Amino acid sequence: MRIAITTTQVPFIKGGAEIMVEGLEKALIKHGHETEIISIPFRFNRNEVWKAMEMWDAQSFETFECGRIDRVICLKFPSFYLKSENKYVWLMHQHRSVYELFGTPYGEPSDDSIALTLKSEITKRDTISLSEAKKVFTISKRVSDRLKQFNGVNSIPLYQPPKLANSLRTGDQLPYIYFPSRLETLKRQELLIRSIQYMKSPCVIVISGDGGQWQYLNSLVTELGVSSRVKMLGRVNDDELIRWYSNSLGIFFGPYEEDYGFITLEAMLSAKPIITCNDSGGPLEFVIDGETGYITEPLAEAVAEAVDKLYFNRSKAKEMGFNGLQRYRDLRIDWDNVVEQLLSNH
Template sequence: MRIAIVTVQVPFTTGGAEILTEMLKDELIKRGHKADIVSIPFKWYPQETLIKAMNMGRMIDLSEAGREKIDKVIAMKFPAYYIQHDNKVLWLMHQHRQAYDIWGTQYGDINCWRDGEKIRDFIVDCDNRYLSEYKKRFTIAQNTSNRLKKYNGLDSTVLYHPPLNYEKLHCEDYEDFVFYPSRINTIKRQRLLVEAAKYIRSDAKVVIAGGGDSGEIEYLKQLISENDLENKVILAGFISEEEKISYYARCLCVYFGAYDEDYGYITLEGFFSEKPVIVHTDSGGPLEFVEDNVNGFILEPEAKKIAEKIDYLYNNRSEAERLGKSGKRSLIDKHMDWDYVIDSLLSE
C-alpha cells in the first residue's frame, strides 16, 4: 500500500511531532508498505498567513504521485488534516490550541489579534466541517480526544504509541540529579524547576536539556545567575539521543512541567527508564500515566512543592526505585506497541 503521512513543519524546528511522524513512516515500511511524509511549511502568524496555511491544507492534491495512486492518507496536524482524499484516516496530535484550550491564557496569541475572535471562529468552523469527513478518527492521547469532544463534539479513539528508542531505555542507578529534557519555552515551564532549585535543601542537582526559544533560555540563565544557582542547575543544551538515554538511566527522577501537554514522551521515557516522574495537576496528557505516590507525584505548579519531593526522593532512594519500577510496569500493562497502532490506522 502507498501511504502518505500528512503533517506540517515549522522550518528549523524539530520536536516530538517530527519524531512521531518519522517513527510512523519507519513502522509502516517495516511492514512492507511504501510510506512517505508530506509536510506543509507552517507559519501561524500574522493572521493572514494562518488563513493561507489553512487554505493550503485544503487545496493539496494527494490522489496520486508520479501518476501512481496514493492508497491512503494518514493526517496528523492542523491544518494538514484539512486535506481531501477518498481514503483518509485521522491520527490527531493536536489542533491549533490557541483557538481552543490556550485561548485567553498566558500562552495564547490569537486572542491578542485585532480579529482574534473571528479567526478563532473560522478555525473552529473549519475543524467542525473537515474533521467530520473522517470515517475514523484516532488521537495520540486521551487529553487530545477530550478536547476534540469538548470543543467540536467529535468522537475519537486513543492510540498510544511508545517513544523513540524505548527498547534502549534502561535504569543504571538513582544518582543525585533531576532530569528534564524538552524543547525550552514558556509552556514547558522549565523556569518552575529552576525556581524550585532555590528551595532544594539536599545536594540534589537539576539538569535541563534541550534547545528552544532564545528568549526563554536567556531568562533561565538570568534566573540561575541572580540566585547563585550555577552549582545547582545545569543547562545542558542540545544533547544526542545516546546522551539522553544515559541521563535517563542515571537520574534520580524525571521532571515534566509542561502545561496541558498533548501526550508527553518524557513521561513514557522516564517510566521505561524506571524513574519516578513529577508532573502537575494541569499537565494534561501525562496525567493519563502518572499516579500520585504510585509511580510519581502530581503536584500543584509551585516551586517549593517540587523542591520538597526532590529532597524526599534524594533522601529515600529505595522509594525512588519503587516508584520507578511501578511506572515501568504500568506501561507494560497498557500494551503499548506499534502493531496495534498500525493495524488500527490501516483497518477499513
C-alpha cells in the same frame, strides 16, 4: 497499500512531532507498505495560518499521476483539511492558540476581534474536516477530550512509543533530577529552577535541550544564585540522553497542558519516578500519584517537596520507577499496535 502521511513543519525544528512522523513512516514500511511523507512549511502568524488553511482545503488526494492512494493519514493542522475518501486522522493537536490556550498568556488574546474571527473559522473548518474522515485517532486522551469539548468530534486515543524505546535502561540513583525538553515557556523549566530555593535536600537539577528560553533561564540561574546546583547542558545526543535518564534520581516533566509527552514514557522506560503537575495534561494519563511518581501543584514549593521525598526515600523512589516501567508494558505501547489500529477497516 500505498499510504500518504500528511503533516506540516517548521524547517530545522525537530521535536516530538517530527519524531512521530518518522516513526510512523518506518513502521508502515516495516509492515510492507509503500509510504510517502507529504509536508509543507508552517508559519504561526495569523495571515500565514489563513493561507495554510486555504492551501490544504484546496488539495484533493483522490488521485495523482502515480495513481490511487489507498489511505491518507493526516497528522497535523491543517493538513486534515484535504479531500480524500480514504482520509484517516491521527491528530497530534489542533491549532492550540485558538483552543485551550485561547485567552491565556500562551495563546491568542480573547479581547481581539481578529483573533475571535480566526478562532471561529478554525473551529468551524476543523469540525467539518475532521467529521469527513473515515476515522479519527489522537495521540492521547487529553487531545481526544479537547476534540470532543471544542468540536463535538469523537476520536480514539492511540499511544506511540518514543524513538529510544528499545535503548533506554535504568542505572544508578545519583542525586540529580533530570529534565530533557525544548526550552520553551510552556515546558516550564523555570518552575523546576525556582524550586531549588525551597528544597531541604542538596539535589542538583540537570536540564538539557535548546530553544527560545535558553538565555532567560541561564540569567535566572545566575539571578537566584543557584549556579552550583543547575547544569544547563544544551542539546545532547542520544547516548548522553540515555545516560542522564538512567542515572537520575527522578525526572521532572511539568509542562502546561501537554498533548502527550514522550518524556513521561522515556522516564517510565528508564524505571524512574516522574514529578509532574496537576495541569500538565498528557503526563497525567501515565503518572499515578504516590505509585509511579508525584503530581503536584504548579508551584515551586510543591515541586521542591516532591524532589525532597525522592531524595530522602531512595527505596520508595526506586519502587515507583519500576512501577512505572511495568505500567508502560501493561499499556502495550508499540508501533505494531499503531499500524494495526490505523489500517483497520473496523
